Amino acid sequence: xxxxxxxxxxxxxxxxxxxxxxxxxxxxxxxxxxxxxxxxxxxxxxxxxxxxxxxxxxxxxxxxxxxxxxxxxxxxxxxxxxxxxxxxxxxxxxxxxxxxxxxxx
Amino acid sequence: xxxxxxxxxxxxxxxxxxxxxxxxxxxxxxxxxxxxxxxxxxxxxxxxxxxxxxxxxxxxxxxxxxxxxxxxxxxxxxxxxxxxxxxxxxxxxxxxxxxxxxxxxxxxxxxxxxxxxxxxx
Numbered sequence: 001x002x003x004x005x006x007x008x009x010x011x012x013x014x015x016x017x018x019x020x021x022x023x024x025x026x027x028x029x030x031x032x033x034x035x036x037x038x039x040x041x042x043x044x045x046x047x048x049x050x051x052x053x054x055x056x057x058x059x060x061x062x063x064x065x066x067x068x069x070x071x072x073x074x075x076x077x078x079x080x081x082x083x084x085x086x087x088x089x090x091x092x093x094x095x096x097x098x099x100x101x102x103x104x105x
Numbered sequence: 106x107x108x109x110x111x112x113x114x115x116x117x118x119x120x121x122x123x124x125x126x127x128x129x130x131x132x133x134x135x136x137x138x139x140x141x142x143x144x145x146x147x148x149x150x151x152x153x154x155x156x157x158x159x160x161x162x163x164x165x166x167x168x169x170x171x172x173x174x175x176x177x178x179x180x181x182x183x184x185x186x187x188x189x190x191x192x193x194x195x196x197x198x199x200x201x202x203x204x205x206x207x208x209x210x211x212x213x214x215x216x217x218x219x220x221x222x223x224x225x226x
Contacts, residue, residue, distance in 0.1 A: 032211065033210065035213075037150075046216070047213060050212030051212075088150055090210070092209050092210065094164075096142075097149075
């Protein structure tokens with residue numbers, strides 16, 4: 001079973017700053033099947049990125065995904081107030097990473 | 106527009122079963138699969154399994170295998186998730202989501218609102 005490890009656990013940043021979130025897999029993951037989700041308190045998750053680097057419908061271009069093999073990254077170029085949330089990576093349609101909380105500094 | 110509407114909150118005793126429904130609209134139900142994910146209070150997301158709405162094929166997480174059954178009713182575009190032998194650590198919000206037609210997901214793009222299942226004596 002592939003285990004996804006996300007880091008850091010919490011990222012404290014100010015609006016306008018750049019956020020870089022990491023997702024590391026215990027085995028090679030096909031880029032086609034690596035996705036990123038955003039979740040705000042009391043809400044369902046929202047698909048941000050699929051295929052490691054493709055933005056889902058309606059997702060602003062400040063969100064970008066990259067990586068291959070075992071190392072993947074979600075970058076938010078300039079944090080907007082609505083971007084403070086928890087972010088999860090997911091592989092092959094099964095397991096999720098433990099999440100990274102992006103909080104206001 | 107695509108919508109997934111789930112059934113309401115449930116309170117169950119340990120050892121009981123719960124069946125959560127997820128009614129889809131706004132798309133061709135049988136062209137996609139449905140993924141079920143749960144989230145215990147204050148915890149992360151846990152994938153439970155996937156079902157093809159086309160042919161009923163399923164893929165369950167090892168942790169709930171043997172206690173979970175996922176089904177679909179194509180006549181009503183509704184997916185169901187039944188969890189048996191409930192324990193206190195099954196207390197969670199359960200989400201359904203539209204996902205790929207095959208077991209390997211390319212992204213769950215529409216989600217239900219979530220159903221809180223509380224297991225308590």
